[in-house]
Amino acid sequence: MNLAELKVPGPTRTALTAPFWAAAAEGRFTLQHCADCARWVFYPRQLCPHCWSPRLQWRDASGRAQLETWSVIHRPGHPGWAPAAPYAIGIVRLAEGPTMLSHILAAEPRLHLPLQVRFTQVGAEVLPCFEPLT
Incomplete structure (x- = not known):
């Protein structure tokens, strides 16, 4: 999608x-x-x-983070997200210390997965999503 x-x-x-x-x-x-x-x-x-x-x-x-927890969304709360389901969202711990909720662009999320920010066009907006660190 x-x-x-x-x-x-x-x-x-x-x-x-x-x-x-x-x-x-x-x-x-x-x-x-x-x-x-x-x-x-x-x-x-x-x-x-x-x-x-x-x-x-x-x-x-830095845009670096690690995955603290995640959930795979099968039934989105807003109908506009239905075409993207299932998708993962998670809490990432930023390298600088704070945590944030974000989309996780990983086929197989796992605890403490090293991540990096990837700015992604979502609808009309550019959102900071996170993908596995390469």
């Missing part, structure tokens, strides 16, 4: 998340980084969840 052909809703964009989605559209993987405690942050926030600093800056990240 060509994911670009799907008729699915895109991510919700806000002023806070706009830099993440703009970078993804350019093929860059960015995360917030705290200027005070030097820790990485995901999902986008106004304050660092580690030290409460408001000094969060967008920085390019």
